[in-house]
Amino acid sequence: MPSPVAVPIVLTDDEREQLQAWSRRPSSAQALALRARIVLACADAAGESNGVIAASLGVSRNSVTKWRNRFATDRLDGLLDEPRPGRPRTIADADVERVITTTLETTPRNATHWSTRSLAGEVGLSQTAVSRIWRAFGLQPHRQDTWKLSKDPQFIDKVRDVVGLYLDPPERAVVLCVDEKSQIQALDRTAPVLPMMPGTPARASHDYLRAGTSSLYAALDMATGKVVGSLHTRHRAIEFKKFLTKLDQEVPADLDVHVVLDNASTHKTPAIKRWLLAHPRFVLHFTPTSSSWLNLVERWFGELTTKKLQRGTHRSVRALNADIRAWIEDWNDNPRPYVWTKTADQILESIARY
Structure with missing residues:
Protein backbone atom coordinates (compact mmCIF):
# COMPACT_ATOMS: atom_id res chain seq x y z
CA MET A 1 0.00 0.00 0.00
CA LEU A 80 0.30 23.86 23.80
CA ASP A 81 -0.66 21.34 26.45
CA GLU A 82 -4.35 20.87 26.89
CA PRO A 83 -5.88 21.32 30.35
CA ARG A 84 -5.66 18.13 32.34
CA PRO A 85 -8.56 16.75 34.33
CA GLY A 86 -8.31 17.11 38.10
CA ARG A 87 -10.20 17.67 41.28
CA PRO A 88 -12.61 20.59 40.95
CA ARG A 89 -11.98 23.67 43.07
CA THR A 90 -13.62 23.45 46.50
CA ILE A 91 -12.89 26.93 47.92
CA ALA A 92 -14.97 29.67 46.33
CA ASP A 93 -13.91 33.27 45.87
CA ALA A 94 -16.35 34.26 48.60
CA ASP A 95 -14.53 31.96 51.05
CA VAL A 96 -11.18 33.52 50.16
CA GLU A 97 -12.61 37.01 50.62
CA ARG A 98 -14.07 36.04 53.98
CA VAL A 99 -10.72 34.72 55.21
CA ILE A 100 -8.91 37.89 54.14
CA THR A 101 -11.44 40.35 55.57
CA THR A 102 -11.69 38.43 58.85
CA THR A 103 -7.90 38.39 59.17
CA LEU A 104 -7.47 42.09 58.43
CA GLU A 105 -10.52 43.59 60.13
CA THR A 106 -11.18 41.50 63.25
CA THR A 107 -9.39 39.86 66.17
CA PRO A 108 -10.38 36.74 68.12
CA ARG A 109 -12.14 37.16 71.46
CA ASN A 110 -9.36 35.60 73.51
CA ALA A 111 -6.20 36.65 71.65
CA THR A 112 -4.53 39.61 69.98
CA HIS A 113 -4.26 37.96 66.55
CA TRP A 114 -5.57 35.03 64.55
CA SER A 115 -3.79 31.73 64.11
CA THR A 116 -4.53 29.41 61.20
CA ARG A 117 -6.45 27.03 63.48
CA SER A 118 -8.48 29.68 65.31
CA LEU A 119 -9.44 31.36 62.03
CA ALA A 120 -10.26 28.00 60.44
CA GLY A 121 -12.74 27.36 63.24
CA GLU A 122 -14.20 30.81 62.79
CA VAL A 123 -14.79 30.67 59.02
CA GLY A 124 -15.50 26.93 58.71
CA LEU A 125 -12.51 25.98 56.54
CA SER A 126 -9.59 23.65 57.16
CA GLN A 127 -6.40 24.91 58.76
CA THR A 128 -4.51 23.99 55.57
CA ALA A 129 -6.86 26.07 53.43
CA VAL A 130 -6.41 29.13 55.66
CA SER A 131 -2.65 28.66 55.60
CA ARG A 132 -2.61 28.51 51.78
CA ILE A 133 -4.73 31.67 51.50
CA TRP A 134 -2.48 33.54 53.93
CA ARG A 135 0.62 32.54 51.98
CA ALA A 136 -0.98 33.56 48.67
CA PHE A 137 -1.81 37.05 49.97
CA GLY A 138 1.26 37.56 52.17
CA LEU A 139 -0.64 37.67 55.47
CA GLN A 140 1.36 36.95 58.66
CA PRO A 141 -0.72 37.87 61.73
CA HIS A 142 1.86 36.39 64.10
CA ARG A 143 4.46 39.00 63.09
CA GLN A 144 4.66 42.60 64.27
CA ASP A 145 7.21 45.26 63.39
CA THR A 146 7.99 48.28 65.55
CA TRP A 147 8.73 51.80 64.41
CA LYS A 148 9.44 55.21 65.91
CA LEU A 149 9.00 58.56 64.22
CA SER A 150 11.06 61.53 65.37
CA LYS A 151 9.08 64.44 66.79
CA ASP A 152 11.95 66.87 66.38
CA PRO A 153 10.53 70.16 64.97
CA GLN A 154 13.78 70.59 63.01
CA PHE A 155 13.78 67.03 61.69
CA ILE A 156 13.90 67.93 57.97
CA ASP A 157 16.64 70.54 58.39
CA LYS A 158 18.79 68.20 60.50
CA VAL A 159 18.39 65.30 58.06
CA ARG A 160 19.47 67.50 55.16
CA ASP A 161 22.41 68.84 57.18
CA VAL A 162 23.78 65.44 58.25
CA VAL A 163 23.13 63.65 54.94
CA GLY A 164 24.68 66.57 53.10
CA LEU A 165 27.87 66.05 55.11
CA TYR A 166 27.91 62.36 54.20
CA LEU A 167 27.29 62.80 50.48
CA ASP A 168 29.25 66.02 49.90
CA PRO A 169 31.78 66.59 52.71
CA PRO A 170 33.44 70.03 52.80
CA GLU A 171 36.97 70.48 51.48
CA ARG A 172 39.93 70.55 53.87
CA ALA A 173 37.79 69.10 56.61
CA VAL A 174 37.24 65.78 58.35
CA VAL A 175 33.76 64.43 59.18
CA LEU A 176 33.60 62.47 62.43
CA CYS A 177 30.60 60.47 63.61
CA VAL A 178 30.75 60.59 67.42
CA ASP A 179 28.76 58.84 70.12
CA GLU A 180 29.25 57.04 73.41
CA LYS A 181 28.43 53.41 74.14
CA SER A 182 27.73 53.60 77.83
CA GLN A 183 27.42 50.96 80.54
CA ILE A 184 29.32 48.19 78.74
CA GLN A 185 29.26 45.37 81.27
CA ALA A 186 32.23 43.19 82.11
CA LEU A 187 30.53 39.79 82.41
CA ASP A 188 31.96 36.42 83.31
CA ARG A 189 30.04 33.15 83.06
CA THR A 190 29.50 31.09 86.18
CA ALA A 191 30.86 28.01 84.36
CA PRO A 192 33.36 27.51 81.53
CA VAL A 193 32.00 27.94 78.00
CA LEU A 194 31.65 24.54 76.32
CA PRO A 195 33.26 24.56 72.86
CA MET A 196 31.44 23.91 69.61
CA MET A 197 31.34 20.33 68.35
CA PRO A 198 29.92 18.74 65.20
CA GLY A 199 26.14 19.03 65.50
CA THR A 200 26.35 21.04 68.75
CA PRO A 201 26.86 24.81 69.05
CA ALA A 202 29.06 26.41 71.67
CA ARG A 203 27.22 26.52 75.01
CA ALA A 204 27.47 29.11 77.78
CA SER A 205 25.71 29.16 81.13
CA HIS A 206 22.64 31.38 81.31
CA ASP A 207 23.72 33.15 84.50
CA TYR A 208 26.79 35.38 84.81
CA LEU A 209 28.83 37.47 87.23
CA ARG A 210 29.10 41.26 86.88
CA ALA A 211 32.51 42.82 87.37
CA GLY A 212 31.66 46.48 86.60
CA THR A 213 31.00 48.71 83.62
CA SER A 214 32.91 50.87 81.17
CA SER A 215 31.86 53.63 78.75
CA LEU A 216 33.36 54.01 75.29
CA TYR A 217 33.53 57.28 73.38
CA ALA A 218 34.19 56.66 69.69
CA ALA A 219 34.68 58.85 66.62
CA LEU A 220 34.38 57.22 63.20
CA ASP A 221 36.16 59.01 60.36
CA MET A 222 33.62 58.86 57.56
CA ALA A 223 36.23 59.05 54.80
CA THR A 224 38.77 56.49 56.00
CA GLY A 225 36.75 54.31 58.38
CA LYS A 226 39.33 54.70 61.16
CA VAL A 227 38.09 55.00 64.75
CA VAL A 228 39.39 57.07 67.64
CA GLY A 229 38.24 55.60 70.95
CA SER A 230 38.45 56.59 74.59
CA LEU A 231 37.33 54.52 77.58
CA HIS A 232 36.04 56.01 80.83
CA THR A 233 34.31 54.82 83.97
CA ARG A 234 31.55 57.41 83.55
CA HIS A 235 29.94 59.33 80.68
CA ARG A 236 29.51 62.93 81.81
CA ALA A 237 30.27 66.24 80.13
CA ILE A 238 33.72 66.08 81.75
CA GLU A 239 34.56 62.86 79.88
CA PHE A 240 33.08 64.21 76.65
CA LYS A 241 35.26 67.33 76.94
CA LYS A 242 38.33 65.11 77.41
CA PHE A 243 37.36 63.17 74.31
CA LEU A 244 37.00 66.36 72.27
CA THR A 245 40.49 67.36 73.44
CA LYS A 246 41.80 63.99 72.25
CA LEU A 247 40.17 64.51 68.86
CA ASP A 248 41.76 67.97 68.67
CA GLN A 249 45.14 66.32 69.12
CA GLU A 250 44.46 63.49 66.63
CA VAL A 251 43.16 65.60 63.71
CA PRO A 252 45.76 67.66 61.82
CA ALA A 253 45.62 71.31 62.82
CA ASP A 254 45.02 72.57 59.27
CA LEU A 255 41.69 70.70 58.92
CA ASP A 256 38.25 71.73 60.11
CA VAL A 257 36.37 69.13 62.15
CA HIS A 258 32.66 68.48 61.53
CA VAL A 259 31.21 66.30 64.28
CA VAL A 260 27.92 64.39 63.88
CA LEU A 261 26.42 63.51 67.26
CA ASP A 262 23.13 63.13 69.10
CA ASN A 263 21.24 65.48 71.41
CA ALA A 264 22.49 64.14 74.76
CA SER A 265 22.58 66.78 77.47
CA THR A 266 26.30 66.16 78.06
CA HIS A 267 26.96 67.55 74.59
CA LYS A 268 25.41 70.95 75.33
CA THR A 269 26.66 72.01 78.77
CA PRO A 270 28.21 75.46 79.35
CA ALA A 271 31.66 73.85 79.68
CA ILE A 272 31.32 72.22 76.26
CA LYS A 273 30.10 75.47 74.71
CA ARG A 274 33.09 77.33 76.13
CA TRP A 275 35.43 74.64 74.76
CA LEU A 276 33.88 74.98 71.32
CA LEU A 277 34.29 78.76 71.39
CA ALA A 278 37.98 78.23 72.13
CA HIS A 279 38.25 75.71 69.25
CA PRO A 280 36.37 77.30 66.34
CA ARG A 281 37.42 74.65 63.84
CA PHE A 282 35.03 72.21 65.56
CA VAL A 283 31.46 72.37 64.19
CA LEU A 284 28.73 70.22 65.74
CA HIS A 285 25.91 68.74 63.64
CA PHE A 286 23.12 67.25 65.76
CA THR A 287 20.99 64.37 64.49
CA PRO A 288 17.22 64.64 65.07
CA THR A 289 15.84 63.17 68.28
CA SER A 290 15.04 59.44 68.05
CA SER A 291 17.18 59.15 64.89
CA SER A 292 20.32 57.33 65.95
CA TRP A 293 20.22 55.52 62.57
CA LEU A 294 21.59 58.74 61.03
CA ASN A 295 24.87 58.40 62.94
CA LEU A 296 27.24 56.02 61.16
CA VAL A 297 29.20 55.24 64.33
CA GLU A 298 26.13 53.34 65.56
CA ARG A 299 26.78 50.84 62.76
CA TRP A 300 30.32 50.42 64.03
CA PHE A 301 29.03 49.92 67.59
CA GLY A 302 26.86 47.12 66.20
CA GLU A 303 29.92 45.34 64.81
CA LEU A 304 31.79 45.77 68.09
CA THR A 305 28.86 44.25 69.96
CA THR A 306 28.28 41.24 67.73
CA LYS A 307 31.94 40.40 67.06
CA LYS A 308 33.51 41.06 70.45
CA LEU A 309 31.18 41.95 73.34
CA GLN A 310 28.09 39.80 72.92
CA ARG A 311 29.83 36.46 73.49
CA GLY A 312 32.92 37.73 75.27
CA THR A 313 33.74 36.92 78.90
CA HIS A 314 35.65 39.38 81.11
CA ARG A 315 36.51 38.94 84.76
CA SER A 316 37.32 42.62 85.28
CA VAL A 317 36.78 46.06 83.73
CA ARG A 318 40.51 46.17 82.99
CA ALA A 319 40.22 43.01 80.88
CA LEU A 320 37.15 44.43 79.13
CA ASN A 321 38.93 47.69 78.31
CA ALA A 322 41.98 45.83 77.02
CA ASP A 323 39.79 43.73 74.74
CA ILE A 324 38.03 46.81 73.35
CA ARG A 325 41.31 48.66 72.74
CA ALA A 326 42.76 45.63 70.96
CA TRP A 327 39.65 45.37 68.78
CA ILE A 328 39.90 49.08 67.83
CA GLU A 329 43.60 48.67 66.95
CA ASP A 330 42.79 45.64 64.81
CA TRP A 331 39.98 47.56 63.08
CA ASN A 332 42.29 50.49 62.31
CA ASP A 333 44.86 48.16 60.76
CA ASN A 334 42.33 47.49 58.00
CA PRO A 335 39.57 50.12 58.29
CA ARG A 336 36.40 49.69 56.26
CA PRO A 337 34.50 52.97 55.76
CA TYR A 338 30.72 52.85 55.52
CA VAL A 339 29.30 54.37 52.35
CA TRP A 340 26.10 56.41 52.71
CA THR A 341 23.93 56.15 49.57
CA LYS A 342 20.48 57.59 50.41
CA THR A 343 19.82 61.25 49.65
CA ALA A 344 17.85 63.41 52.05
CA ASP A 345 14.94 63.53 49.59
CA GLN A 346 14.83 59.73 49.37
CA ILE A 347 14.82 59.43 53.17
CA LEU A 348 12.04 61.99 53.59
CA GLU A 349 9.98 60.38 50.82
CA SER A 350 10.27 56.92 52.44
CA ILE A 351 9.18 58.33 55.80
CA ALA A 352 6.24 60.09 54.16
CA ARG A 353 5.16 56.82 52.49
CA TYR A 354 5.42 54.95 55.79
Missing part, protein backbone atom coordinates in the same frame (compact mmCIF):
# COMPACT_ATOMS: atom_id res chain seq x y z
CA PRO A 2 1.24 3.54 -0.73
CA SER A 3 2.48 5.58 2.23
CA PRO A 4 0.12 8.35 3.41
CA VAL A 5 1.09 11.83 2.26
CA ALA A 6 2.27 14.15 5.05
CA VAL A 7 0.25 17.32 5.57
CA PRO A 8 2.18 20.27 4.05
CA ILE A 9 3.21 22.98 6.54
CA VAL A 10 3.38 26.58 5.36
CA LEU A 11 4.28 29.19 8.03
CA THR A 12 3.49 32.87 8.20
CA ASP A 13 6.23 35.27 9.31
CA ASP A 14 4.62 35.67 12.74
CA GLU A 15 4.28 31.91 13.20
CA ARG A 16 7.91 31.31 12.24
CA GLU A 17 9.09 34.01 14.65
CA GLN A 18 7.06 32.51 17.51
CA LEU A 19 8.23 28.98 16.77
CA GLN A 20 11.87 30.06 16.68
CA ALA A 21 11.39 31.78 20.06
CA TRP A 22 9.84 28.64 21.52
CA SER A 23 12.62 26.46 20.13
CA ARG A 24 15.14 28.39 22.25
CA ARG A 25 13.22 27.86 25.49
CA PRO A 26 15.28 26.85 28.59
CA SER A 27 15.15 23.39 30.09
CA SER A 28 11.93 24.12 32.00
CA ALA A 29 10.02 24.19 28.65
CA GLN A 30 11.91 21.67 26.53
CA ALA A 31 8.72 19.85 25.53
CA LEU A 32 7.38 22.97 23.82
CA ALA A 33 10.81 23.69 22.33
CA LEU A 34 10.93 20.21 20.76
CA ARG A 35 7.46 20.59 19.26
CA ALA A 36 8.46 23.93 17.75
CA ARG A 37 11.60 22.38 16.20
CA ILE A 38 9.49 19.58 14.71
CA VAL A 39 7.11 22.04 13.03
CA LEU A 40 10.00 24.19 11.76
CA ALA A 41 11.66 21.12 10.29
CA CYS A 42 8.40 20.08 8.59
CA ALA A 43 8.09 23.54 7.06
CA ASP A 44 11.72 23.77 5.94
CA ALA A 45 11.89 20.22 4.59
CA ALA A 46 8.84 20.35 2.35
CA GLY A 47 8.25 17.02 0.63
CA GLU A 48 10.32 15.03 3.11
CA SER A 49 8.59 12.16 4.89
CA ASN A 50 7.89 12.18 8.61
CA GLY A 51 10.36 9.34 9.02
CA VAL A 52 13.25 11.33 7.52
CA ILE A 53 12.42 14.35 9.70
CA ALA A 54 12.15 12.11 12.77
CA ALA A 55 15.58 10.63 12.10
CA SER A 56 17.17 14.07 11.69
CA LEU A 57 15.72 15.29 15.01
CA GLY A 58 16.28 12.05 16.92
CA VAL A 59 12.60 11.52 17.77
CA SER A 60 10.03 8.93 16.83
CA ARG A 61 8.03 9.08 13.60
CA ASN A 62 4.79 9.11 15.62
CA SER A 63 5.89 12.31 17.41
CA VAL A 64 6.51 14.10 14.12
CA THR A 65 3.15 12.92 12.74
CA LYS A 66 1.29 13.98 15.89
CA TRP A 67 2.66 17.54 16.10
CA ARG A 68 2.55 18.11 12.33
CA ASN A 69 -1.14 17.23 12.30
CA ARG A 70 -1.88 19.20 15.50
CA PHE A 71 -0.25 22.28 14.01
CA ALA A 72 -2.03 21.90 10.69
CA THR A 73 -5.37 21.80 12.53
CA ASP A 74 -4.95 24.32 15.37
CA ARG A 75 -1.80 26.20 14.32
CA LEU A 76 0.25 27.50 17.30
CA ASP A 77 -2.43 26.66 19.85
CA GLY A 78 -2.13 23.02 18.85
CA LEU A 79 1.37 22.82 20.30
